[in-house]
Amino acid sequence: MTPDPPTQRILIVGATSAIATEVARTFAERGASLVLTGRKPERLAALADDLAVRGAAEVETAVLDVLATESHAAVVERAFAPGRLDVAVIAHGTLPDQTRCQESAAETVRALEVNFTATAALLTLLANRFEAQRGGVIAVITSVAGDRGRQSNYVYGAAKGGLAVFLQGLRNRLHHRGVSVVTLKPGLVDTPMTAEMPKNPLFSTARRAGRAIHSAIEGRRDVAYIPWFWRPIMALVTSLPESIFKRLRL
Ligand SMILES: NC(=O)c1ccc[n+]([C@@H]2O[C@H](COP(=O)([O-])OP(=O)(O)OC[C@H]3O[C@@H](n4cnc5c(N)ncnc54)[C@H](OP(=O)(O)O)[C@@H]3O)[C@@H](O)[C@H]2O)c1
Secondary structure (H helix, E strand, O other): OOOOOOOOEEEEEOOOOHHHHHHHHHHHHOOOEEEEEEOOHHHHHHHHHHHHHHOOOEEEEEEOOOOOHHHHHHHHHHHHOOOOOOEEEEOOOOOOOHHHHHHOHHHHHHHHHHHHHHHHHHHHHHHHHHHHHOOEEEEEEOOHHHOOOOOOOHHHHHHHHHHHHHHHHHHHHHHHHOEEEEEEEEOOEEOHHHOOOOOOOOOEEHHHHHHHHHHHHHOOOOEEEEOOOHHHHHHHHHHOOHHHHOOOOO
C-alpha cells in the first residue's frame, strides 16, 4: 500500500479577500492545513469554520495588518512552527482612487505602502525562511495593471509592477535553492475591490480566479495570467509603442 501524501501546510496572507478565500477553499477541499491572516478576527473565524467543513486538516488564524511590519516576524515564525511550510500565498491589496492619489502625496504613499512596501518587507522574511528550508512555493497576487502604466490607475499599477520585478529577482535567487516563486496576474475579477466598476464580459468570478491560482501554484508556474486570456491581451497592450500609447485615454 502506498502511504498517503503528507498534509500540505499553507499560509495565506489577506485570507479574507474574495479571491484568497476561493484559493483557501480549493486547498481545504484537498485536505490541506491552513494558516490564515487578516485584519478582522470575526471574518477569519467564519472563514476557518467554512474551511474545516470543506475538508481542511487544520486551520489556524492570526490577526495581521500588513502595514504593521513589526508584526511580520511573529506571523512567519508561527507559519513555520511545525518545522515546514509548503506554500505562502500573499493576497492582500487595495485599489486606491487614482484621482485622490493625484491630489494627495500621502494617499499615493499609503497605496504604495500597502501594495508594495509592506509586501516586500514580508517577502524578505519569508524568502529567507524558504531559502533555509530549501523548498516550497511563494505565490503573490500582483495584477495586469502592473504590466503598463495607464492614466486611470498608475499608482496601483506602479505598486503591482514594482512587486512583479521584486518577485522576478526573488525567483532568480530562490530557484537555486529549490524554492518556486509564482507571480499571479489577475485581470478583472468581480470582488468587493471592483464592486463600483461597471461589469463587462472580461470579468471573472472569484471562484474561477481562485481555482486558476491554485493550479498555477500546484504547477509551480513562474508567471500566470488569471484567467489565461489576459496574457494575449497584455501582450497586445505592452506591444504598443509609447508614442501611440501616450495619446490614448486609458
Ligand atoms: N479584483 C480584481 O479585479 C483584481 C485584479 C487584479 C489583482 N487583484 C488583486 O487581488 C488581490 C485580492 O483582491 P480581491 O479582488 O480579492 O479584493 P478584496 O476582496 O477587496 O480583498 C482585499 C483584501 O486585502 C485586505 N487588506 C487591505 N489592506 C490590508 C492591510 N493593510 N493589511 C492586511 N490586509 C489588508 C483586505 O482586508 P479587510 O477585509 O480587512 O479590508 C481584503 O481582505 C489583491 O492583491 C488585489 O490587488 C484584484
